[in-house]
Amino acid sequence: MLARLAHIRNWLFDLDNTLYPHGARLFVQVDRRITGYIARFFDVDHDEAYRIQKNYFHTRGTTLAGLMAEHGVDPHEYLADVHDIEMDMLEENAPLAAAIAKLPGRKLIFTNADEAYARRILAQLGLGDSFEAIHDVHALDYRPKPEPSAYRHICDAYGLDPTECLFADDMARNLKPAKDLGMTTLWVDNGSEQAESAERDHVDFATRDITHWLHEILEEA
Structure with a gap:
């Protein structure tokens, strides 16, 4: 090697x-906050928000990239929201x-x-x-x-x-x-x-x- x-x-x-x-499950918090952000942004339920989230992730590389390209989301506001998590498990x-x-x-x-x-x-x-x-x-x-x-x-x-x-x-x-x-x-x-x-x-x-x-x-x- x-x-x-x-x-x-x-x-x-x-x-x-x-x-x-991965077992620290830190990003699980981020993932949930992304779903919540999308649910509020589009005024949809959790399942639909999750579908939108993962569609952007798989087609655009990140959920943010899709939200910016198609809906003009402010990246600074979005990232401040979804990264507002606890890190004590690290x-x-x-x-x-x-x-x-x-x-x-x-x-x-x-x-x-x-x-x-x-x-x-x-x-x-x-x-x-x-x-x-x-x-x-x-x-x-x-x-x-x-x-x-x-x-x-x-x-x-x-x-x-x-x-x-x-x-x-x-x-x-x-x-x-x-x-x-x-x-x-x-x-x-x-x-x-x-x-x-x-x-x-x-x-x-x-x-x-x-x-x-x-x-x-x-x-x-």
Whole structure:
């Protein structure tokens, strides 16, 4: 494994359900708030709101992208609402912080969430000082993963050669555009992905525990 990673100079990490376990069920709170937001916005019941939510998620990449494109929703107002959640279930992960600190090269967060929300999560995990930058949905001009432009955007923004990047995400569908651009891909297969294709040709590595995987590759160095 280590020989296949010798070229990696840049480590890009998704946030939700990637840097913390899916079992923490943090994003369940966000998911429920999104459903509630849509129910109020369209004045529909829970089931219809959930249908609208997931339709946008699967066709637009994020629910927000669909709401903005078709209904002109203010992204700042929307994100402040859906990210107004408790994070007490997240625990500090010192082994993960130690592993990330030992990785050679640059480390960045690449997320469809916003920076304020990301910083709250990183603080809870003890990763507040682990990353050079957070490339969030605002920086992406609201064109989120898995839109190919999102991956080119982060590379252009930080002067990254995609062939020297590893990108880790809990959703395999978000890895395909990264692979197409030349990145090495890591799928954090922890059960969070929702009814996606079984095709995994674009996945170079897979793990159920990113902390364990990082320590494993570092021990081989």
